[in-house]
Amino acid sequence: MPPDFPTDTDAALARMPIAGDRMNRSAVLWVTLAVFAQEAVWNFYDAQVPEQLRHYFGSAGVVGLIMGLDHSWGIFTQPWVGFLSDRLVRRRAGRWPIVMAGAAIATVPFVLIPWATSLPGLLACVVGFAAIANAFKGVTETLISDYVVPSKRSKAQGFIKAGVSLTIIVSSLISLFVVDRSLRLAFAIPPLLMLAMIGLSWMFLGRHHAAAVLPDDQAEPGPEPEPEFASPRDVVKDALRSPSSPTLMLMVGIFCFAGMWSALRQLMTSYGTQVLGLARGDAGGLTLPGAVAFLVCVLPIAFASNRLGQLRAMRYGVGLFIIGLLFGFTVQTVMGTIACMVLCSLAYASFAVNALVALWNLAPTQKVLGTYTALYTIASASGMALGPAILGTSVDLTSWNYMLLNAAAFAGVTFLVFTRLARRGVDRASV
Template sequence: MMPDSPPAPSAAPTSAPATGERLNRGAVLWVALAVFAQEAVWNFYDAQVPEQLRHYFSSAGVIGLVMGLDHSWGIFTQPWVGFYSDGLARRRTGRWPIVLVGAVIATVPFALIPWATNLPALLACVVGFAAIANAFKGVTETLISDYVTPGNRSKAQGFIKAGVSLTIVVSSLISLLVVDRSLHLAFAIPPLLMLTMLGLSWAFLGRHHRDAALPEDQTEEQTEGEREFTTPWAVLKDALRSPSTPTLLLMVGIFCFAGMWSALRSLMTPYGTQVLGLTRGEAGGLTLPGAVAFLVCVLPIAYLSNRLGQLRAMRHGVALFIAGLLVGFAWPSVPGTIASMILSSLGYASFAVNALVALWKLAPTHKVLGTYTALYTIASASGMALGPAILGTTIDLTSWRYMLLNAAVFAGITFAVFTRLARRVPDRTAA
């Protein structure tokens, strides 16, 4: 009978930490800063580019499609870039050259977005930024696996996602304080932050990468019997070798949840202007309270997930996410929408700190964690590519007033997927 879970060799790299093993807080801090750097740009991009597209498109479905297509680049680039970064992880420079070079190049098309005076120029900037930024995005997220032991990665993800929530705060503040005054300045601030923060992270952590003790290299037993993969497609084939494999089901769940979260982020500013009567800058700040709630609760959620198990924690998070959407639909006002974003953000926090760690724990060897991050990116990028278009189409068929209800219906599918997955593999993703 074909097993549903990865074979025995995968148990070693995903084992719990030994007694007395401590979290490398210094490494977590600098990796969190690196992730903060890139997410600051993405959050502002998701908040303001849809409104830029409304100058040329009146259909929410078309706007959602354009916002989704930019994420699809990761489906094609991430497997190769992630696999290449796995080969660099144990060299003197580590994965850092991919991150630093990618960030410098991505800055140019992003900063040019508000200067685009016609649709072709705007699309060129949007596509150019998305293609480059998506290529190194997963590599930055994989950095934590190079410095933190497997059993501590859920906790580390909690700190990292706390940093990510701060980017939502920063994005919201830029929207509130700068967008209505100078759009050109507003689009210049996030990439400047990205370059500065990544430079600091590299200086204090990446520059000394060769001195770091990579967690899986600490014991010889962890490398015995591990399989070697020569291409990213070999890793993908191994991961999806059976239609009932937990890896495939987990990727489906990631696809669904990432799609609805991306759709909400992409369409929240137009929702605020169309339904709540806010200005563009005010609507861009609707996510600020949710970001603060995320920041306050993400660390307790990360520690609780170690006891509850990653999959169960994600399932409960989806339920809270749906509850938040229903609150916003039933109470269509600024306070109601803020309450909705707080609850939904807390539900998303449970997903954010656990999804990648759960997928890493299904990897057959620690030497392909960058490629498994690419699998996460394939699932999430596919959802981000289709989610905004799907939700936008339902808005065209109904109205902006029903956006949150439509999203709740689709999130129900996500809940069903995680429910099935949690019941099938309760032990594989528990700490």
């Protein structure tokens, strides 16, 4: 047992591998469970809240704008919450109190969404949930960096994203079997699942954080002295110090891809009802086969990304994303749309595994990874804020039949961004 470990730690936890040559598999399991818990809520939110808003708004653009603005709360809250979590990581409880408190508070407005009988009430619940859930979302995603050395984080992300893919399945199953029978029960299941699973993760990992956290001598520091930052503003200034900064360019790529993926996910249920003639519950299940494909392929994609390089893998993913959208536009049937979502889900897997780790690799010190996760969230949340509105507006200007073609056109911009990044040679995973 490493000498830094307390002698009173549970025997099983004390045997958790922290050495740089091995991945802390037990920690990966429990962090995966925590991330799974919060993403289960977000997936159901993205699939069903747009339909709640459609009771009051007939414009897809307005619905997309409201859904996007919900995600924009992370732009203002996450840098500060992430920086606070960086300060707490070496203390006894680490980042876990932020995660647990956030999950408990966010549950209340989420459960109340289907009970709202007026537009102001619905917006209060939706905005309240989004503001709270966005505040701690990035902190949960940063947990893995506390227990796994940098050289193993890409593989760890593969396992985490494999677990997260199950949340799409859970969301789809709730849509298929519960929504059309009891909408209030359907909205109660995901947050209760979140509370239970984050509680389990804390019991088996967070409760022993002081013993399990990665020691400073395992953080693989660089040869130069690590800079110190007094505030999240200093970290952001350092990261975005010039227009040609690779961090800024990577954030632009994250913004573009996250925006189109979010738009596709949020508008797919409405697409299914408007174009394919499906019932609301059946339309909500269109993403289920794609989730299965994501689950099967995300680990091979994670391992392949180490050979290809993270940015190159993401560029190939965007290319596949465009191909899937064009196929779905050409074959506007239930099976054609399912095939489209399968291809798009595989493409998103390449992005999901690599984007955050690629940004972490650009951090000047391991002590600001929570803040760099906030930069990732700023980019992705900005994309999620504008992507649905942009795609929804394009639907208003054309029709629902052209939604997938419009999304493919916007994704082409994303492909150009990642192509430029890859050619600039900033892909550290390839060296």
